[in-house]
Amino acid sequence: MSSPNRGNVTIVGGGPAIGNINVDLHEAFKDIRRTDFAAGRSINLALSYRGIQSLKRAGLDEKIKSLGIAMHSRMIHPLNNPCYEIPYGRKGQYLLSIDRLKLNQDLLTGKLLFMVLQCSKCMTIKLTSNASNPVVTNWVYRLPVIIKNSGPNILLVLNRENGGNVDETSQVLFGCDGAYSAVRRQLQRGLFDYAQVYIPHGYKELCIPPTRDGEYAMPPNHLHIWPRHTFMLIALPNQDKSFTCTLFMPITKFEKLKTGDEVLDLFMRVFPDSVPLIGEEFLKKDFFNLPPLPIITVKCSPYHYKNKVALLGDAAHSMTPFFGQGLNSGLEDTLLFDELMEKYECDFDKVLPMYSEIRCPDGHAISDLSHKNYIEMRDSVTSLWFLFRKKVDSILHFIFPSLIVPKYSMVAFTRTRYSKVITDSEKNTKIINVSLIGSFAVLVGFAISAYWRTQKRESIIPEIFFTAWQCLSSTTAHFRNVFL
Template sequence: MSSRPSPQNYESEKTKKVVIVGGGLVGALNACFFAKRGFQVEVYEARKDIRTAKDVRGRSINLALSHRGRQALKAVGMEDRVVSKGIPMNARMIHSLSGKKSSLPYGKTGQYILSVDRAKLNQILLSAASQYPNVKLNFEEKLQHYSVEKGLLTFIRPDSSTFEVSHDLVVGCDGAFSTVRKQFMRQPRFDYSHVYIPHGYMELTMPPKNGGFAMEPNFLHIWPRNTFMMIALPNLNKSFTCTLFMPFEEFEKLTTGDEVLQFFKKYFPDSIPLIGIEALKRDYFRLPAQAMISVKCSSFHIGAKCVLMGDAAHAVVPFYGQGMNAGFEDCIVFDELLDQFNNDLSKCLPEFSRLRVPDDHAISDLAMYNYVEMRKHVNSKWFVFRKYVDNFLHFCMPNTIVPLYTMVTFTRIRYHKVIKRHKWQSKVINSMLFVMGVLATITGAVMLFNYLPKSLLTLELYNWNFGFK
């Protein structure tokens, strides 16, 4: 950003202090939202500043930015800048065992999701937040303890020294293993659950080929193999980030480079020359397979003092590409509530929980389902047929029939309403297909009946000629 943004309503809110714990994607975007309103914002991140650090630790699964996330970025004037750093993906490209490729569009012409680099996006958002005069970014300062009763957060520095911070509002954006959320565990009637799925993930790199992309760039490539899969997303440097999702026991079976090569020859043969044999045998053992966790909790707030957003409130598995988008939507929903209730936190926080808990639980369930779809259902002819039926009906009746993926990815229809509407649509479409099947059967029977007299006459003559009568 070339110039510092001007906070809105700065005079009325400049004495209110918002402490954001976590300087990741959701924390950095939240800083922009609160700063734009004129709040005094302090962001505390346990890691080094990702903009300057040479060794950046953390997840690196490529992200798929879609409508919900883009709307949040647009609200703080960041959409165009982020979109310019992404690569459009118009469809899934399915790779069969034989090497045959087929595409499944995500939506109507012109609808696409964006492949974006997690680290670069985080850098852009932190830089945007730092442009506000009422934002202070703090790095390598980890939350050690949070006391709601005292209204104090205790942070620890790398030299083991500690300090306390007061606040008017704490926004917990510190990830799936949130320290802020631990305070919620002490509250009565707080529901919490987490699940580690039995599958892990491992990342590999497909380098550029002859200065260009090794595969078609504007697709999310998928190698579905029923119980596991590999995907590949394009990067601006012409490489692809490949991610292998597989049960942990399958990862553990491969202990040598030759075993890895044989495994890929069996299940992903067309990827081997693109990744490279030596790179494949080496990179597979660079890091162990990483775990994936799904977190659900309720509620997302404590009084008017603390609220959870992003993975701290609802970590989801990555198979719908909605983890970041749901976190960004948290930010814009809260901002809309601040508008609605004139910045009254005592009203905004309970309403935020009421709205977001059912939606974020719903996207968690949808993400679990979509893994089965990506690794298995896309191989089904019936699944592909239904996709085309859904898209055709959506084209004919755009306001009545909207495909599930379209509702999730290209609208801001609330996630839990998406599930309800999808169930209703499925009943309608299945009933319609059943009726069409019955009508086709009846039509066939009528045609056969009209044809029968001639056939029976032929049979009568046949029987007479050969002495059966």
């Protein structure tokens, strides 16, 4: 099979390589393989089904999974009450906690090629490199990007940190350069919708070190959450037996904390069981190492420009981290792109518009889902109604596995389109709520009737059968109306 678009592509940002074409990669940050500290955010990555499926297609799933720790449930740490678990899904379903810096270092050293897509029927893989470094990179610092048409190709002008420009002609440009994408800024000069929102919360990273015996300080196979309504602390396990903690809190609250003693006082009041795990002196000192970092949501449309430019990952759909789908949705972008490349025989004239048409609604949907999930994580998980509904959802999913799928399971453990997750979960919520209200009303009626019958010394057995029949008929009718 021959490709109608064989040629070079250029990637701006250390993101996914659109594979089996000659690739040039330009990265704005300094080489993270030569540092122990990652610039920008460092919240642990939570790899789930979508990301694993993408990596599996490239043959990298086992290598990546070896970097992580399985998290089967949330471990909730209430204030002054015992901890309890909320499973993520059915038995055997889990998220994978992966250290962001370690993953990126391995990807960029070539130990793992980050989503080099498998279009081997169309083209042959070639990554630009040098003799001492098997991975691709033209390290270009602090780059404003200028994009110009150049006949059938596109001209990319990049500014080096130490002066001078890099001019590069390429057939297709992929913007994988994150939430503050320089490539996307260029697209905003044309017919392009764009919106960004900073939520009022920021975050700080902390650490729970291993115990003196070199073991985990808490059970490791959970995502630990300290929900406190308007803010929360989370902790994800690492392979070195430590936990990466992240405090999410309104920026205004961060600004009020001026001294280590004030920080310690806050933690002793709202996260008291975390203090001995982190260490008082370490907490007082480490808290002020970096300022709180902002959290931004970006929505834009379309994700492409003609047959020459495409946006992937955070450059297309930056979101809050509260559904753990930033990495997974970015990887799924590349998987969808690969599927379209195969379907349209690597014809960028067809692939880029179709990628944008399919992916834009889903990018917007997962941004909305992620923001709503923050409310669930910091507040709803302490609600008895929420816990009850989780049980009901799990039971109904067990009884009707193809009809009732919990929203979290659809997002984390299937490839259901994010936009469809919203419509299906709204449908599920409606039918479950109506069924619960109907069942409650019938049971109240039964209780009143039963009381009246016992007062008259009449048998209530017919009433029991009648009530059971009403509940069954009502539920069946709702299922039939919604799903059939």
